[in-house]
Amino acid sequence: MSTPAAGPAPGPAPAPAPADGPAARARALTKAYGSGETAVLALDSVDVAIARGRFTAVMGPSGSGKSTLMHCLAGLDTVSAGQVWIGDTEITGLKDRELTRLRRDRIGFMFQSFNLIPTLNALENITLPMDIAGQKPDPEWLDRIIDTLGLRERLKHRPAQLSGGQQQRVACARALASRPELIFADEPTGNLDSRAGLEVLGFLREAVDSLGQTVVMVTHDPNAAAHSDLVLYLADGRIVDEMAEPTAEAVLERMRRFSGSGARSGASEE
């Protein structure tokens, strides 16, 4: 996608993503917060590869490092040591401006709080990041997202006129609008009732299956994780296990085993 940013392009332009190879990966990714006696090792030398065109869930007890992993993979947070790549672009070491541009061009975000602008209608919210970047949405792609997400009749509504599920669908459309290589979703169903949550998970699944997107989702919910292709389990800042083709029952069982084995005293909320 072209990036008509103001001024000369800072550094190398984002390379077109290779058709294969991981969508993102990290090597020996370490993240510490604070220093001295109060230092917390949130990620402890994590090696991970996020498969392209797949739906990956990240699970683990509270404080195990899920959000930190997502933020470091997405270039929202700096790393203490190790390397991170988006596609074949190493993002550790990029200057702030380059990183901002890469995030804008190649990554979509969905958060638990939808972060919609209350004074803008649904369509304006969906296209806002592209408007800010001076990019024009591809009309066919935008139409497809709007119809896939069932938002056609809601485009003129402001967030306050939409249900929680509809607001999250708008946030989902916003994340998809620029056709990013990668979508990071942090507890995207956390604020929704179970029906609306199911809808959003269905759309994320659809984004992977029909639109060919790559999704990484942090969740505590075994039912949500069951929509993914692969679950990565974190404990104490390390990836300790993974499960392909998860079912809610299998995920729940695995979580029980972990909390039973006391990965971190008092840290589990499952």
Ligand SMILES: Nc1ncnc2c1ncn2[C@@H]1O[C@H](COP(=O)(O)OP(=O)(O)OP(=O)(O)O)[C@@H](O)[C@H]1O
């Ligand atoms: N900005 C920060 N400053 C200090 N410590 C932090 C900061 N962010 C996270 N931590 C610590 O790093 C560890 C991992 O936090 P993280 O938020 O990644 O865990 P999580 O698995 O996403 O937790 P939760 O499920 O509760 O959201 C925790 O011990 C947390 O207290």
